[in-house]
Amino acid sequence: MQAELIDIRNHMAQYPPFDELAEELLDRVVGGIEVVYFRAGSPILELGEQNDWLYYIRSGAVEIYRRSGELYNRVGEGEVFGQFGLLMNKRVRFPAKALEDTLVYKIPGSTFQYLWEHDENFADFVEIEDRSRLRSALSRREKSNELMTSRVTRLISRKPVSAPSTVRLQEAARIMTDQGVSALLLMDETGEHPRLQGIITDRDLRTRALCEALPSETPISEIMSEDPITIRSSVFIFEAMLTMLHNNVHHLPVMEGEEVRGVIALSDIVKYESQSSLYLVSNIYHQQHVRGLKKVSRDVRDSFVRMVNEDANSHMIGSAMAGIGRSFTQRLLELGEEKLGPPPVPYCFMALGSMARDEQLVVTDQDNAMILDDSFVPEEHDAYFLALAKFVSDGLAECGYTYCTGDIMATNPKWRQPLRAWKAYFTDWIDNPKAEALLNSNIFFDLDGIYGQTEFTEQLKTLVAEKAANNKRFLAFLARNALNRTPPIGFFRSFVLEEGGKQQKTFNLKRRGTGPLSDLIRVHALACGSRAQNSFERLKAIGQTKLLLDDDLGNLRDALEFISIVRIRHQALAIEAGREPDNNVRPEDLSPFERSHLKDAFQVVSNAQKFLRFRYQPQAARHVP
Template sequence: MDVELLEIAEHLRRFEPFDSLPEDLVRHIATQVDVAYYKAGSTILTFGDAIHEVYFVRSGAVEVFRRNGLLYNRLEEGALFGQMSLLMHNKVRFPAQALEDTLLYIIPEETFHQLCDEHEAFADYVELGDRARLRQAVSRAQQSNELMRTRISDLIGREPVSIDSSASVFAAAGKMTEEGVSSLLITAIAADPLPTGSVMGIITDRDLRTRFIAAGLPLDTPVAQIMSQDLITVEAQHLVFEAMLLMLRYNLHHLPVMRSGRAVGVIALSDLIRYESQNSLFVVAGILRAQSVDELTGLKEQVDASFIRMVNEDANSHMVGSAMSVFGRSVKQRLMELAQDELGKPPVPCCFLALGSMARDELLPGGDQDHALILDDSYDPARHDTYFKSLATFLADGLDACGYPYCKGGIMATNDQWRQPRSVWKDYFDRWISKPTNEAMLHSAIFFDLDGVWGQLEWVDELKEFIARRAQGSPRFLAALARHATRRTPPLGFFKDFVVEQDGKHKDSLDIKRRGTAPLAALIRVHALAVGSTAQNSFERLDDIAAAQVLPTGRTHALRDAMEFMSMIRLRHQAYNLQNGLEVDNKINPEELTPFDRRNLKDAFQALSNAQKFLKFRYQGGTATIKRT
């Protein structure tokens, strides 16, 4: 006899995926469940045990771990777990433990399978919720992530509080207290070089502590003296995730929000935290706080965990790539500081460069550590090279220990060639552009995606400008780059089927990076350099390319979708590998994709193939046919 327990049915119905099931059915499910209480700290599932049930968290909190003991996820009321283990030969793959006193509703296997078979929404939810495998198309993923949907303007609660630049710090602190804000915008007065009333800078609670009290300045110090200048701001119509990236990137806690050049508010880090449950911001804070290389090395697990969570939460590839690059950049910055604790300050100014995917904000787990050092022109090898060589070694070893392997192509500052003064670097780029040899083309794929990480960052901006100007005016270089970019074609056969490896370890798989995302990034780079763009990220480059209208209508859009889709397949594959303790690679077996994804992937490859043909056609015969006016 089925006895109805409304208490259980009504609770289930409040949560996905039960909320999409018919009411009668949920009431029936409620008659099938068992219940168990777990005290905080007790084990719920042990790796390798047989499992014939799915668990629903009625109250409390549960932590799910990977086989190697790393935290994989933290579940609260309404979450399901165990379904993945059930789908995989009924063996527990993710051990689980009660984090708090926890009450579980336990759904038997037969009921679970029946629900999966008969209700598509239920099957979708349980497979996607845990499996994190190659599924879902681009648009749906973007809709589901709140960070990707919410506009910054939605977060602005009040007009920004500001004070004239001539006011004293004392007055500023008084105003902040009175208004109950943790930051204050500083506006220009007539005597300032900026237009009166425009925002010149910002001060925060922290500035008051570090730059004012700690410095022992008098109360009548003008506020302009302690403010942060060269403000980094965000546009009100941008998405929340862009604000988060800026804060991560520049380690900011307050960000002025602008609309048509006017400050309309300030958002604080705390405003964003609720948008990401497992916060990347904390990972960055942890990296920047690490007191030793060992401690930094220990954070790799958090970086990986953050990556898996972002992929599972359907973040798009731009977001994941940016966040991973921010992590990598933070590690580089922190290593640079730790190196100086050991070796002392650099004897001449320098700039530490990120190259390749990290510079493009497209770094993924397992990406090489590609980097270089630009030194001041006053650099004297006899006196300074010992220092910089030790510095480079410290950095390279540290990065390798932190999970950024040595660059197989030797693109590292440890290599004498890539640890040079500014003038030499300028010559390098000049030569690569004016004499586009094969070697130059190989280098271009890495060195033409560059970003400053630590030190004299303005040198890198100058270099980017220099490259953009020189490349745009060098048709021979662009033609060589185009030829180089089209050497690797997407793995599509004559009949539009996938071409996979025939034997070896990766039989039946294709390399989605080598034959997909990398050639597409290369192709985008050619177009970007041709239009004089200084952007590094592929999506941002596509924006510049679209604005310059050098491609047929709709073509940039197709490339964007192709990039996003291939990246997404790659991200999910890597997250899956990480979660299961497998080696992280880019080998996709098309047979393991859903028919829907297979079709999309073919479309993406086709778009790449078409774009490569177009590029060849445009630059055929060694001279660019772009008509520049």
């Protein structure tokens, strides 16, 4: 092959769909190419004219138009155009014009037809639009992980073992021994149909019965866990894993309607979940001091990398990391109470930001607060809660969760307040919105109670859901703040990079990617009155209200997933290379596949921000007195 053709082949092999072609097919493409040069401003394709070529851009940029003359897209190096006409009747459907001096490879229609017939990936690529290609790329990735494609019923190996909730302790132990199970379901049989009332496990028998030397005739109802956490038979295995992580339980009854289909245990999921994040959480709760927790924390990054290498999706990874972070926090609170004594009044420890959204990764800091019972008297009680907050905050720092630079932590007295004060905070933020105040309090609209009286947090979620949806002024201010961070994509679909400083020639995938997405999704979710916190769950809630079209929701979901996965992989590669992970990416470190689809994803974010500006009129917020 001539040197010029080798150069063409090497260039095309970097970009989809040619990067996945078999070598003989790529050789066939390169052998029939014609090279054409277009000056800036010159037409390339005219509406309705005959077209027998697929166009591949070697350098330069091209504008694609709708038949109305409206700009449809801009494409650059490594991208193709002209495919839609070839798929229809070989008539130009989208006119094209060179935006700048552009070098193009023309691929004959006969070669295009041959590739379309003989290569499924090529056919998929040219048949669907940019954002649909993003969905296609994610679908292929998801299919590679059994945790995300297998239903939880696959783990059920036997019928559930149950007993009436009126049995005695010794009888319950005998049934579990005879049946060889580690959990026994306890049923309320007083109605027409038996109803699941509780569950007892081997661990419960040890800690609640044997350690307390309870008599064998003790009613099992005295030590059972009432109203156990359950899952539906239709969910996937990864959802069961996240449920166990979030609630620190090792057994889950699987429900089909009101009937128990079976019980799955932690050991069942570990057969699939070799990342061992469930075992890591279990190990956290066995530690008796901060030194032990610090030692266990070294395994967090290993668990993260294993999940990435096994093709877990971003929701699974973010939820697992948040579950691990919650577990460190909860164990520190338990140890703190052992050290300081029982709390003088009830309280709730509240997670904020990415932990509350189940979107935490390994590069993260602390964002938390305390809600205290309204019987709280600062002069009598605050010394205890300050000491507890400091014990937890310092312990988290030891375990790799750095202090919040904005001081949004329970150690700050402003964020350690009784419930009535928190209700006043949220009421003021919503009823009397101010741009700067909301900018600093955005994080409080992602909240989750993780320890203590978690119903306090539920009350705040209810207050926000009821008040925010009906307050256009508040939503306008929130939307204005959500537009402060824009995706790093320029006018010509090129990446916009940082200038100066140690992050020069990079873009930040959190600040310019997942951050703007979670911000705008939050606005829509609050406008819908949703109580959901996770961005994917918020998108589901938004879909139920029809505020956004299904296609727009799908585009947002795919963009969030793809940007998150690129960010996650960037951090995992840094860990494997022995570097400190971060969120700053250089375009040259990304594969052509990642670069191409990131541009698609960033375009989705840009379009979504335009709709946010139209929907909530944030420009008016700055003029409101």
